Amino acid sequence: TLRFESSVLNGPYAGIKAPASLAGSYTLTLPENDGNANEVLQTDGSGVLSWVSQYNSTNLGTSDLVQTETDRSYTMTSNSQSLSFFSTYTNPVLKVNANPPTVDVFGKIRLGRQAFGPIGYLTLSVDPTIAGLTSYEIQFPGNVPADNQYLANDPGTTGVLAWIDPASKVNFGTPPAPSPSPGAEGDVVWTEDYIYVCTATNTWKRVALAAW
Incomplete structure (x- = not known):
């Protein structure tokens, strides 16, 4: 144990101690300054430490992040807080990779096409x-x-x-051009002048509508 004694003789001390077992030897290199307020130490993977803001590491404000051996939970402490995943790239930002994947949502799911400007949502709820x-x-x-x-x-x-x-497929749209046009038996197209009926696959017949 490496002890840092207080200025009082035989007073309390702060100690740094290695774990009971190590996979190998390593060295931690401290930064060249004492950092700024609220910064934390971050390693580069080779033992070199540097000061970084909590925003660049894990910053959850006053919310609670609970980590156990099997679960991680994030608890928001006010209605103004949210957990966001943001990216300007086309690849998915949030992936659920399991077999089979399961997502539990207690509330509503809102799906929007974009994140900026006026937008409407498709809301799914139970x-x-x-x-x-x-x-x-x-x-x-x-x-x-x-x-x-x-x-x-x-x-x-x-x-x-x-x-x-559908049992009845009536389409008030564009009529088939020639008689052998794509269509399924039972399809009906209604226009201002004709009713078109598909009597067999890709085969149409029509009847004129007369005014009286």
């Missing part, structure tokens, strides 16, 4: 009175939907969604 306080899971499809499809429970499953063709 009814506060879930029936019987029973948890459930919804699984989204793994494919891109075709035109006019909608999300519905996949028949024979629980909570698994699939893209389903």
Whole structure:
């Protein structure tokens, strides 16, 4: 133990002691000055220490960061505090990498396209009175939907969604150009002059609308 005695004879001291076991010898090199207020010592990985502000290390203000052997929790102490992950790059800022990954959110999730300027949000939330306080899971499809499809429970499953063709697919949009145009049987296109019906895959027929 290296002891730093106080100026009082046989008084208290501050000591620095090595751990009971070491993987190898190492040396810590102190900075050349005493730093500024609230700065902390940071190593460069080779034992050279330097003073850095808490902002450049871990600065959580008056909030609580609790670290255990298995968990880390961040507790905000006022409504004005938040935990933010910010980047101007295209790669994801926050990743949840597990097998399978699970994110618990108690509240609402707001999704926005950008972080600057006027912006609208898509908010996802759960009814506060879930029936019987029973948890459930919804699984989204793994494919891109075709035109006019909608999300519905996949028949024979629980909570698994699939893209389903509507029973009646009426489209008030652009009519098929020639008769052999892309379309699924049962598709209907309604325009000012005609009703177009897809009678078979990529095969259309039409009937004129007459005024009276």
